[in-house]
Amino acid sequence: xxxxxxxxxxxxxxxxPFESQxxxxxxxxxxDGSFTAIVGHTGSGKSTLLQHLNGLLKPTEGEIQIGExxxxxxxxxxxxxxxxxxxxxxxQFPEAQLFEETVIKDVAFAPxxxxxxxxxxxxxxxxxxxxxxxxxxxYQQSPFDLSGGQMRRVAIAGILAMEPKILVLDxxxxxxxxxxxxxxxxxxxxxxxxxxxxxxxxxHQMDDVANxxxxxxxxxxxxxxxxxxxxxxxxxPDFLLNNHLNVPxxxxxxxKLTEKGFSFANMPLTEAELADDLVALLSRKGGHDANE
Amino acid sequence: MTEVIxxxxxxxQYEAQKELNEMALKDVSFTINKxxxxAIIGHNGSGKSTLSKNINGxxxxKSGEITVDGLVLSTETVWDIRRKIGIVFQNPDNQFVxxxxxxxxxxxxxxxxxxxxxxxxxxxxxxxxVDMWQFAAKEPARLSGGQKQRVAIAGIVALRPEVIxxxxxxxxxxPEGRDEVLSLIHQLKDERGLTIISITHDINEAASxxxxxxxxxxxxxxxxxxxxxxxxxxQLVDMGLDVPYPERLKAALKKRxxxxxxxxxxxxxxxxWLWQLNSTK
Numbered sequence: 001x002x003x004x005x006x007x008x009x010x011x012x013x014x015x016x017p018f019e020s021q022x023x024x025x026x027x028x029x030x031x032d033g034s035f036t037a038i039v040g041h042t043g044s045g046k047s048t049l050l051q052h053l054n055g056l057l058k059p060t061e062g063e064i065q066i067g068e069x070x071x072x073x074x075x076x077x078x079x080x081x082x083x084x085x086x087x088x089x090x091x092q093f094p095e096a097q098l099f100e101e102t103v104i105k106d107v108a109f110a111p112x113x114x115x116x117x118x119x120x121x122x123x124x125x126x127x128x129x130x131x132x133x134x135x136x137x138x139y140q141q142s143p144f145d146l147s148g149g150q151m152r153r154v155a156i157a158g159i160l161a162m163e164p165k166i167l168v169l170d171x172x173x174x175x176x177x178x179x180x181x182x183x184x185x186x187x188x189x190x191x192x193x194x195x196x197x198x199x200x201x202x203x204h205q206m207d208d209v210a211n212x213x214x215x216x217x218x219x220x221x222x223x224x225x226x227x228x229x230x231x232x233x234x235x236x237p238d239f240l241l242n243n244h245l246n247v248p249x250x251x252x253x254x255x256k257l258t259e260k261g262f263s264f265a266n267m268p269l270t271e272a273e274l275a276d277d278l279v280a281l282l283s284r285k286g287g288h289d290a291n292e
Numbered sequence: 293m294t295e296v297i298x299x300x301x302x303x304x305q306y307e308a309q310k311e312l313n314e315m316a317l318k319d320v321s322f323t324i325n326k327x328x329x330x331a332i333i334g335h336n337g338s339g340k341s342t343l344s345k346n347i348n349g350x351x352x353x354k355s356g357e358i359t360v361d362g363l364v365l366s367t368e369t370v371w372d373i374r375r376k377i378g379i380v381f382q383n384p385d386n387q388f389v390x391x392x393x394x395x396x397x398x399x400x401x402x403x404x405x406x407x408x409x410x411x412x413x414x415x416x417x418x419x420x421x422v423d424m425w426q427f428a429a430k431e432p433a434r435l436s437g438g439q440k441q442r443v444a445i446a447g448i449v450a451l452r453p454e455v456i457x458x459x460x461x462x463x464x465x466x467p468e469g470r471d472e473v474l475s476l477i478h479q480l481k482d483e484r485g486l487t488i489i490s491i492t493h494d495i496n497e498a499a500s501x502x503x504x505x506x507x508x509x510x511x512x513x514x515x516x517x518x519x520x521x522x523x524x525x526x527q528l529v530d531m532g533l534d535v536p537y538p539e540r541l542k543a544a545l546k547k548r549x550x551x552x553x554x555x556x557x558x559x560x561x562x563x564x565w566l567w568q569l570n571s572t573k
Contacts, residue, residue, distance in 0.1 A: 147336060178493055178534045246467060249540075250537075250541075256563045257566060257567070260570075271537075274544070275544035279550055
């Protein structure tokens with residue numbers, strides 16, 4: 001399912017003395033089957049934007065199209081119910097929302113709520129638990145006896161059990177150790193590739209943007225300040241750095257090299273790209289094994 | 293140098309481990325000097341947090357001895373020892389008790405029976421040190437993650453401890469919040485000669501330490517300076533830490549049959565090394 005925002009704005013408590021504008025002039029397009037990263041500071045409007053994706057909030061101005069559905073400030077709330085099944089949002093620290101006695105029951109909760117029978121719901125749950133890489137031996141365990149990383153996988157399986165077309169992830173690797181982060185990102189990559197899920201990832205990890213996303217959206221003060229492929233967005237590292245945002249570790253390192261007289265045709269985004277460029281540059285100079 | 297913490301042949305077993313004959317901490321011994329910053333790393337379940345809970349008496353060792361600032365930990369000394377050690381936990385939202393920032397910082401002092409006038413002075417002093425005095429009357433819920441952790445640190449600073457344990461206290465923060473907290477800890481260490489123990493998965497936090505201790509399977513398996521530990525490269529991932537960037541790039545270059553020294557290089561060191569190579573005709 002594709003997503004389109006047209007001149008969207010959102011104001012909290014509009015028409016009261018407490019009104020505050022959280023989003024303005026938002027125009028964006030997210031293609032079906034794409035992997036989009038949204039980055040920006042705490043308070044830049046990322047979370048408010050996310051909540052528009054499954055109808056938790058409606059725009060106060062402008063228009064949003066998600067698949068066939070059009071959402072405007074006038075759309076009745078009832079018309080948004082369908083969206084909740086199509087767009088699954090994994091909020092930060094989703095393991096805090098686990099509540100059932102067993103892992104399988106927790107994951108089966110949503111499909112049961114949407115009208116499946118107990119056995120149908122459990123069959124869906126088992127399939128989703130397999131997708132997130134959890135072994136059958138834990139299905140009957142209490143989710144609260146699992147490790148942090150496993151609990152988070154259970155919570156994600158619970159969202160996948162609604163069989164959404166779009167999966168929205170709000171900092172899904174926060175608080176995990178480095179191995180857990182790598183494993184978790186590999187899992188999303190696989191869901192994206194094999195289940196053809198459209199993925200929208202909110203993150204502070206620019207290395208993940210460089211490694212996984214095909215589209216990056218940079219937000220600041222309630223609006224989009226840059227959007228494009230990671231290559232295009234990170235081609236001018238100073239733009240992001242001046243906005244107090246990071247760039248991928250490789251790009252930052254490469255920037256230091258350019259200050260020392262190196263030049264790259266494209267600003268490298270990953271260590272593999274930089275290593276390729278360095279080998280080409282330095283071998284031509286004859287600085288290493290050619291002479292040794 | 294004065295020893296502030298001494299752990300001698302420490303063993304710990306959780307109740308559930310008894311049947312399986314497993315141990316959470318196995319024969320752990322080390323010393324930490326006053327004013328030192330020590331990072332403890334290790335993957336999840338390696339015993340890092342169990343160790344910190346033993347040090348301040350939240351868990352009672354199966355055997356072995358812990359000495360903090362000259363006091364041997366026992367049921368008689370545990371309260372004195374807890375006064376010497378403050379812990380900042382991972383989740384900034386789980387450690388607030390006061391309705392305002394000021395009340396929250398005062399809580400620990402009240403519990404320790406500090407007289408009102410002195411309490412007010414200490415609260416103000418602590419909040420000024422963490423640069424949060426202007427938020428004294430605010431509700432903690434209104435603060436950012438980094439600000440909340442700074443208030444939690446103020447609550448500890450007000451009690452004037454010898455040691456601060458950071459138990460993954462920056463892992464739930466955004467990059468800015470993380471920088472805020474780390475630079476504050478640097479400043480407190482320099483001004484007050486505090487001893488810092490940070491349990492962390494964050495490479496920058498580990499790089500701030502004077503010494504890194506690596507835990508695995510309940511044992512202390514390695515100790516060294518950040519440069520010594522970071523030179524382990526890819527093995528760091530199994531120790532619950534990211535690989536430092538220069539080591540990642542070195543691995544990628546080696547894969548391409550590029551000659552490169554094995555010694556650990558900082559980022560600046562590696563930039564200079566490449567620059568030298570690039571300037572050689």
